[in-house]
């Protein structure tokens with residue numbers, strides 16, 4: 001018996017994973033920020049925690065369970081509320097709850113956790129009810145609670161933070177949750193029937209999902225309907241120093257009545273098995289199941305279920321979706337071997353495969369024709385031998401492996417916690433499973449797997465603050481919608497945004513089974529049922545975009561600019577696809593990055609001279625299955641007027657920035673003038689640099705742009721005439737500098753803390769809150785912090801933000817950070833270009849405030 005030490009194993013897995021697992025991209029092709037696509041929202045003032053959703057498509061109603069309230073809204077427009085009912089905890093109950101040490105303001109409320117159709121006139125509703133779970137019936141017609149309160153123990157959790165699951169089957173509630181206030185007893189329950197309180201049955205489970213499979217309908221052996229439960233629990237079969245979690249599927253039979261002497265009032269059909277979701281090439285194990293969606297089919301044997309998994313070592317943000325075949329689950333339960341606990345020396349228990357005799361009827365199986373021939377008509381008639389065996393052996397030896405023996409989707413830098421799947425018939429008449437996955441940061445990924453090729457069609461921010469997607473539902477009707485619940489509200493999301501794809505190429509390369517290109521009207525449209533019979537629409541889910549004609553390829557708009565030959569140009573290019581590579585062409589000749597041109601976040605940057613007139617084209621190249629597709633995204637016609645001016649004396653170099661139709665010129669801001677110490681930040685794709693710059697030459701120059709480093713001469717060299725004027729100024733400036741440094745130093749040493757902090761807080765403008773997606777940025781923050789502490793000599797040109805070239809004042813600590821080694825900047829930029837592959841959220845532009853917070857902590 002060798003006890004494995006977990007730590008090296010994990011470390012090995014992590015390293016191995018990082019090396020090998022990410023050959024596939026799994027980058028969302030298109031990213032929609034919050035507000036970029038219109039979504040219908042529902043929330044009620046003063047109400048939060050919209051975590052329970054129930055859809056009734058016949059009535060066209062979505063029921064929403066929130067904190068102390070239940071709402072009914074129109075399914076087609078969830079902002080249209082039709083009914084509401086409040087269910088508050090009584091004062092007395094709340095006090096009693098608080099007396100037990102729970103928070104009166106948060107925990108001692110009534111969180112609606114269960115909403116099911118009971119019959120065609122009422123819903124069954126349960127809430128945590130101040131740590132005293134309670135259920136009631138809600139009349140659909142007049143939308144009032146009937147006041148038939150029932151105890152909710154074992155149906156609904158006590159603690160609103162606990163995970164639970166429940167399903168209503170033919171008027172009976174099946175639930176997986178805790179049974180007592182302390183949360184130490186967990187059960188799978190149906191009225192009086194429950195699981196044993198024993199570690200082999202359930203060991204600290206975290207329930208995620210349950211549903212019924214109607215296996216009796218097409219059953220040849222007179223089998224029963226089954227209710228499946230999905231959860232993560234602490235393993236008994238593996239020995240590690242730390243608790244190892246395992247994802248499980250368990251099931252009970254609908255007809256189970258419990259045993260007569262053994263397993264009285266307990267399930268006689270409870271069996272469980274391990275689910276496997278592992279990357280085969282790296283052996284990386286996704287061992288925490290977060291959610292399940294069962295794609296039901298008329299013949300249950302074709303049923304496939306999808307699970308989203310994360311890893312127990314959650315500091316690694318990696319998620320996977322694995323698909324499983326329900327027939328295989330059934331095979332494990334009905335034909336597989338059982339696990340058996342064996343006691344070894346020192347009374348140490350180990351679980352091994354049981355190879356001995358198994359009693360008949362087979363332990364844990366539903367009552368079928370075979371059992372009936374043995375005169376066992378229901379579970380009460382099961383022999384003691386069978387019951388004792390299943391009591392001791394609820395765990396199956398064989399695991400359930402995913403379809404294809406590997407995950408359908410693997411994603412780095414995301415925690416998947418919710419999933420729904422839609423089976424879509426595309427133009428080629430084939431069926432495709434489209435996965436919609438919700439993350440803990442309010443993102444929705446829409447993905448498919450085309451013959452072992454993972455493809456994330458879209459990423460969508462559905463909640464404004466990156467809060468978790470608590471619930472996800474999909475409607476089945478014609479105009480399909482997703483409904484997602486969160487702490488702050490509910491949103492209704494269409495399953496596709498075809499109309500957002502403006503060109504044939506974008507429409508086809510999206511590889512979205514819902515969308516096809518209409519060559520006549522030149523629009524990307526939704527596919528309707530009729531389209532699959534006969535149409536001239538174009539769709540190619542294998543990514544062959546050959547059908548797009550040349551005029552579609554070159555449909556980009558041309559913008560004309562007249563600029564003065566001074567400062568910098570930034571020509572914006574916003575390709576829709578994050579998978580595309582951008583190339584810039586000047587008068588049809590490809591531009592390579594050199595001392596003049598830089599491409600930063602797809603935008604072209606250069607300092608303008610008189611010779612720079614011409615046509616600038618932004619082309620994208622997207623490679624799908626080895627084929628390259630070129631598209632002209634943007635064309636600029638640049639006209640440079642007037643003579644070239646030599647720059648500076650002014651503290652900042654003027655520059656021009658172009659975006660869309662506007663060309664804006666921005667000169668130094670007030671903030672910059674306040675102090676010659678200027679912190680400038682450049683932040684892009686999780687990469688930023690920040691430096692203070694001043695020159696030791698008589699005239700100081702504060703440059704605000706990245707290119708100033710690239711093309712420094714043209715910017716920072718002062719002209720001779722200006723230099724003469726500058727002598728006095730220089731003296732003044734030097735004195736000012738010394739003074740400021742003195743003040744800053746004192747401030748840094750906390751000799752004058754409060755005015756200093758006030759000043760810097762005043763100087764620091766409020767920006768967006770920083771949001772980092774990548775390790776790169778964190779790394780850089782650290783680097784920066786080190787730099788700010790250690791470097792205080794030398795002067796450097798600085799890298800400026802690409803977003804508006806904002807500059808910010810230093811915190812005035814007298815220590816002047818700089819980027820002494822240009823290689824370091826280069827390194828950062830290399831990281832950045834890697835980032836365009838690795839880091840998905842390009843548009844997450846963290847603000848300077850972040851740096852300042854960092855700086856403040858150093859001040």
Ligand SMILES: *[C@@H]1O[C@H](CO)[C@@H](O)[C@H](O)[C@H]1NC(C)=O
Pocket residue numbers: 074077080
């Ligand atoms: C809500 O739905 C009702 C019933 O269909 C309709 O009469 C009403 O105009 C809708 N309200 C809004 C704000 O859309």
Ligand SMILES: *[C@@H]1O[C@H](CO)[C@@H](O)[C@H](O)[C@H]1NC(C)=O
Pocket residue numbers: 120121
């Ligand atoms: C509800 O169901 C009962 C029987 O289950 C049926 O008699 C009744 O007509 C139904 N009511 C409605 C409104 O469908």
Ligand SMILES: *[C@@H]1O[C@H](CO)[C@@H](O)[C@H](O)[C@H]1NC(C)=O
Pocket residue numbers: 121139140141142143144
């Ligand atoms: C609501 O309807 C139910 C029957 O559906 C009835 O029992 C109850 O009394 C009604 N409540 C109110 C307040 O009208």
Ligand SMILES: *[C@@H]1O[C@H](CO)[C@@H](O)[C@H](O)[C@H]1NC(C)=O
Pocket residue numbers: 048049111160161487488
């Ligand atoms: C309820 O929502 C708030 C945010 O509105 C959140 O902080 C809290 O954790 C939620 N509580 C539960 C039990 O979901």
Ligand SMILES: *[C@@H]1O[C@H](CO)[C@@H](O)[C@H](O)[C@H]1NC(C)=O
Pocket residue numbers: 301302304325326327328403
């Ligand atoms: C699931 O398993 C059954 C029986 O082994 C098989 O017929 C079916 O094709 C499988 N389905 C998938 C999607 O693999």
Ligand SMILES: *[C@@H]1O[C@H](CO)[C@@H](O)[C@H](O)[C@H]1NC(C)=O
Pocket residue numbers: 375376377
């Ligand atoms: C089981 O059911 C069959 C028919 O449904 C009946 O003939 C038989 O007597 C029953 N057995 C027992 C032990 O009740």
Ligand SMILES: *[C@@H]1O[C@H](CO)[C@@H](O)[C@H](O)[C@H]1NC(C)=O
Pocket residue numbers: 428539540541542543544
């Ligand atoms: C890709 O799909 C298109 C349209 O569905 C089809 O015409 C073409 O033959 C397919 N190509 C490959 C390589 O499968």
